[in-house]
Amino acid sequence: MRLAGLLATDRSRRPALVLMRSASSVRLIVGTVGLVAHRSFRNAEEAVGDLARRLMAEVGRRVEQNLxxxxxxxERITRTSATLFGAPTQPA
Structure with missing residues (x-):
């Protein structure tokens, strides 16, 4: 009888044990996926910021060069015009 009582107890605990193991696994998976997603988002945010800084620096250099x-x-046109009209090239 005692053996039958133990077997019945084990069977009744089995769903609870499976549920605990499943919940633990799900929690671990969700935590890992959340951590990876967070790190990916931060790395992407950093990469976009770096790209934006580099792009702004490049645009600044190009604007400065064109200006x-x-x-x-x-200045060349002004000197040529001054020469053609006989004005001094250097202001007095």
Whole structure:
């Protein structure tokens, strides 16, 4: 009788044990996936920030270069015009 009583107890505990093991596994999987997702999001955020900084620096360099070229052209045109009209090239 005692053996029959133990077997009945084990069978009644089996669903609870399976549920505990399943819940533990699910919790571990969800935690791992959440951690990986968080790290991926942070790395992507960093990469976008780095790309934006590099792009802004490149745009700044190009604007500066184009502005410098335009001002050089303007200075050359002014000197040529001054020479053609007989004005002194250097202000007094």
């Amino acid at each position: 410098s070229d335009a001002l050089d052209d303007l």
